[in-house]
Amino acid sequence: MIDLKILRENIELIKRNCARRSCPIDIDALFAVDNDSRVLLREVEELRAERNRLSNECRDNPEAREQVKRIKTELAQKEEKQAFLKAKLDQMTAFLPNLLADDVPDGLDDSGNVELRKVGQLPVFDFPVRDHQELGEMLDIIDTQRGAKVAQTGFYYWKGKGAQLAQALFFWTQQQLVNRGFTLFMTPCVAKERTLFGTGYLPFFADETYQLKDEDLALIGTSEQTLVGYHADDILEPETLPLRYTAFSPCFRTEAGSYGRAARGIFRVHQFHKVEQIIFCRPEDSPKFHEECLANEEYLLQQLGLPYRVVNVCVGDLGAPGSKKYDIEAWFAGFGGYREVTSNTNLTAFQSRRLNIRFRQPEGTQFVHTISATAVTDRVLVAIMENYQQPDGSIVVPEVLRPLTGFDRIEAKK
RNA sequence: GGAGAGAUGGCUGAGUGGCCGAAAGCACAGGUUUGCUAAACCUGCGAGCGGGUAACUGCUCCGAGGGUUCGAAUCCCUCUCUCUCCGCCA
Numbered sequence: 001m002i003d004l005k006i007l008r009e010n011i012e013l014i015k016r017n018c019a020r021r022s023c024p025i026d027i028d029a030l031f032a033v034d035n036d037s038r039v040l041l042r043e044v045e046e047l048r049a050e051r052n053r054l055s056n057e058c059r060d061n062p063e064a065r066e067q068v069k070r071i072k073t074e075l076a077q078k079e080e081k082q083a084f085l086k087a088k089l090d091q092m093t094a095f096l097p098n099l100l101a102d103d104v105p106d107g108l109d110d111s112g113n114v115e116l117r118k119v120g121q122l123p124v125f126d127f128p129v130r131d132h133q134e135l136g137e138m139l140d141i142i143d144t145q146r147g148a149k150v151a152q153t154g155f156y157y158w159k160g161k162g163a164q165l166a167q168a169l170f171f172w173t174q175q176q177l178v179n180r181g182f183t184l185f186m187t188p189c190v191a192k193e194r195t196l197f198g199t200g201y202l203p204f205f206a207d208e209t210y211q212l213k214d215e216d217l218a219l220i221g222t223s224e225q226t227l228v229g230y231h232a233d234d235i236l237e238p239e240t241l242p243l244r245y246t247a248f249s250p251c252f253r254t255e256a257g258s259y260g261r262a263a264r265g266i267f268r269v270h271q272f273h274k275v276e277q278i279i280f281c282r283p284e285d286s287p288k289f290h291e292e293c294l295a296n297e298e299y300l301l302q303q304l305g306l307p308y309r310v311v312n313v314c315v316g317d318l319g320a321p322g323s324k325k326y327d328i329e330a331w332f333a334g335f336g337g338y339r340e341v342t343s344n345t346n347l348t349a350f351q352s353r354r355l356n357i358r359f360r361q362p363e364g365t366q367f368v369h370t371i372s373a374t375a376v377t378d379r380v381l382v383a384i385m386e387n388y389q390q391p392d393g394s395i396v397v398p399e400v401l402r403p404l405t406g407f408d409r410i411e412a413k414k
Numbered sequence: 415g416g417a418g419a420g421a422u423g424g425c426u427g428a429g430u431g432g433c434c435g436a437a438a439g440c441a442c443a444g445g446u447u448u449g450c451u452a453a454a455c456c457u458g459c460g461a462g463c464g465g466g467u468a469a470c471u472g473c474u475c476c477g478a479g480g481g482u483u484c485g486a487a488u489c490c491c492u493c494u495c496u497c498u499c500c501g502c503c504a
Binding site: 356 | 460
C-alpha cells in the first residue's frame with residue numbers, strides 16, 4: 001500500500017512506477033474513484049455535522065427531532081454509496097505495488113538482475129561432483145522418499161548428522177545475529193489473513209499459502225509475517241528504533257507449478273527452515289539498514305566459507321511490496337552455478353502502512369520502514385554439502401560449525 | 415472441554431443516555447525554581463481523515479459488527495479476543 005496523497009499530488013509518479021513494473025492497474029480510474037469517494041465523504045460529513053448540531057437542540061426544541069429524522073434518511077443513502085466507493089477503492093489499492101527505489105535495474109525476470117560483486121574462491125574438484133540429492137541419499141542424511149510418504153512430494157527429512165548439521169547452522173546463525181544486536185524470537189507458525197495482507201503476501205502471493213480449513217489462519221510462509229505483524233497498530237517510541245528482530249521458523253509454501261531441473265533435491269520444497277532478519281527503522285535510515293542486513297548475510301556466508309555473488313534485483317523479479325531487493329546467490333558445486341540463498345528487501349512503508357506501525361514524532365506519528373532479509377535457510381546447508389564434498393561422497397563440516405556439531409565430517413556408513 | 419470476569423488514550427485506570435474524545439495517575443514535551451548522578455511546581459499532551467495561508471475548524475474512533483434513540487463509551491443483540499479457576503495435556 002502506498003500513500004494516496006502521492007496519487008493526488010503526483011499521479012504521473014505512480015503511473016511511471018506502474019509502467020516500470022508492468023502493472024496493469026488503471027491509475028486514472030483509481031484516481032477517479034478516490035476523487036468521487038472523497039467528494040461524497042465531504043457531503044456525508046456535512047450532513048453529520050448538521051445532525052449533530054440539531055441533536056443538541058432537541059431537549060428544548062421538539063421540532064428539531066423531526067429535522068434530524070429527515071436528515072438521517074438522506075444520510076443513510078449517501079453513507080451507503082460512500083462505503084461502496086471506499087470498498088472499491090480499497091480493492092484497487094490492495095494491488096498497488098510499492099514505489100521503486102531509483103537504482104532498481106529494469107528487466108522482466110531474474111536475467112535482468114545486476115551483479116554487484118563476486119566473493120570467494122570457487123572450489124575445484126578433481127573428481128566427478130555429486131549434487132546434494134545424490135549426496136543426501138549416499139550419506140542417509142536427506143530423505144525425500146519418506147517425506148513424500150508421510151506428507152507429500154516436496155516435504156523431506158533431515159536425518160542423523162544431516163539434522164545435527166542443520167541444527168548447528170541455525171543455532172550458530174541465531175547467535176551471530178544476537179551478537180549483532182538482534183532480539184531473538186520464537187513465533188507462531190500460523191497467522192491470520194490480516195497479518196498476511198499487512199506484510200504484502202496477500203493478495204500478491206495468495207496461491208503460495210497453505211490455508212487452514214475453516215479458520216482465519218494460514219501456515220506462515222516466513223517468520224517475517226509474524227515478526228512484522230508483531231507490531232501491528234503499535235506506536236513505537238523513536239528512541240527504541242531501530243528494532244532488530246530475528247527468528248528461526250519453518251516456512252510453508254505451496255510452490256504451485258514449479259518443477260524441473262531446478263527443483264531436483266530439496267532446493268525448492270513446500271517446507272523449509274529459515275533464520276530471518278527484520279528491522280524496523282526511521283524512514284531516512286532504511287537504505288542504511290538494508291545494507292546492514294546484506295552485510296550480515298555476506299558475513300555469515302564468508303564465515304561458512306561459501307563463495308557467492310550479490311545481485312541487485314531488477315524490477316521484474318522484485319515483487320510488488322518491495323522497493324529494492326538484494327539477492328545473494330551462493331555457488332552450488334553439484335549444480336554447477338550460482339543459486340539464490342538469501343533475499344533482502346527494503347519494504348519502505350509498504351508493510352507499516354498496511355499494518356499501521358508508526359513511531360512518535362513531535363509533529364505527529366509517522367510510519368516506520370521495514371527491512372526483511374534472510375539470514376540462512378536449508379539452501380545454505382545444500383551449498384555446504386555440494387561445496388564441501390569429498391571424493392568418497394563424505395562432507396567436511398565448515399569450521400565455525402564444528403564446535404556445535406561435535407564432528408568435522410559426515411561419512412557414508414560402511 | 416467446564417465455570418466466571420473483562421476489553422476505554424503510549425501504559426494504569428475512572429466513567430451506566432446529552433455538559434465525555436473521555437477523570438486521575440504514570441510516561442512524554444516545554445517552562446519556572448532550588449541546585450547537582452535529581453526533586454518540586456506550572457503548562458501542554460489520544461489516533462485517523464478533511465477544510466483553511468493561519469488562528470481555527472468539521473467528521474470518525476472507548477474490542478468488531480448490527481440495533482434502540484432526536485442523541486450511545488454508557489441500553490439491546492451477535493461475534494472476536496483476553497484474563498482467572500477447574501479438567502486435560504507437550
